[in-house]
Amino acid sequence: MTMTAEAYLWFKTLHIVGVVVWFAGLFYLVRLFIYHVEAKELEPSLRVPFHEQYSLMERRLANIITTPGMVLTVSMAVCLLVAQPQWLLQTWMQVKLIFVAALLLYHFYCYRLMANLQAQNCNWTGQQLRAFNELPTIFLILVVMLVVFKNQFPTSAATWFIVGLVIFMALTIQFYARWRRKRLETIRLETPEVNSD
Ligand code: HEM
Incomplete structure (x- = not known):
């Protein structure tokens, strides 16, 4: 293998490692935002320590991992x-770059949300953040499909079935989380002694 070919494979290896780390960070960061927002409902003596702990975890995760x-x-x-500039002329790469730009906006918007949360100035609800947390999954699937299929991006029935399945799974998770929260709320209202602990 020539030096250039080997270098290309090293770049690709590190590119994929970067993608895994970036997405792990994005997924966990917004999950922390959900816990952070919902900590406002805790009893007053716990709110400040939880706020401080979540703020610290978010900053570290964002700056050290994401x-x-x-x-x-x-x-x-x-x-x-730089090694293969001809990729830029291909449609799949141009479409990929549009999704990557959206993903970068998402990344920097997370920093804005984090700053608002830390200043206790965030109006988002846990439910809205849960929906926001699903966005990178969609980008991830589309971008990976683009790099794998390139200009043969599939549009068959099987593809739409997979896309439908992913959307169905995301909605099921949302509804299950909402049902669980509602159930916990009902239990709390029915057993007031739990609240007074
Ligand atoms: C800054 C924007 C990005 C550019 C310019 C870019 C460019 C590239 C290029 C040139 C390749 C090599 C393609 C090949 O050799 O077949 C590649 C591979 C890959 N990229 Fe990206 N990429 C970017 C962001 C991303 C993101 C955000 C993801 C994930 C969501 C991603 C996932 C992948 C994967 C999984 C591969 C390996 C595909 C394969 O070997 O078949 N890339 N990328």
């Missing part, structure tokens, strides 16, 4: 394109 994952993904992508 952003370095993003930087590794993008910097290795640039190396891949």
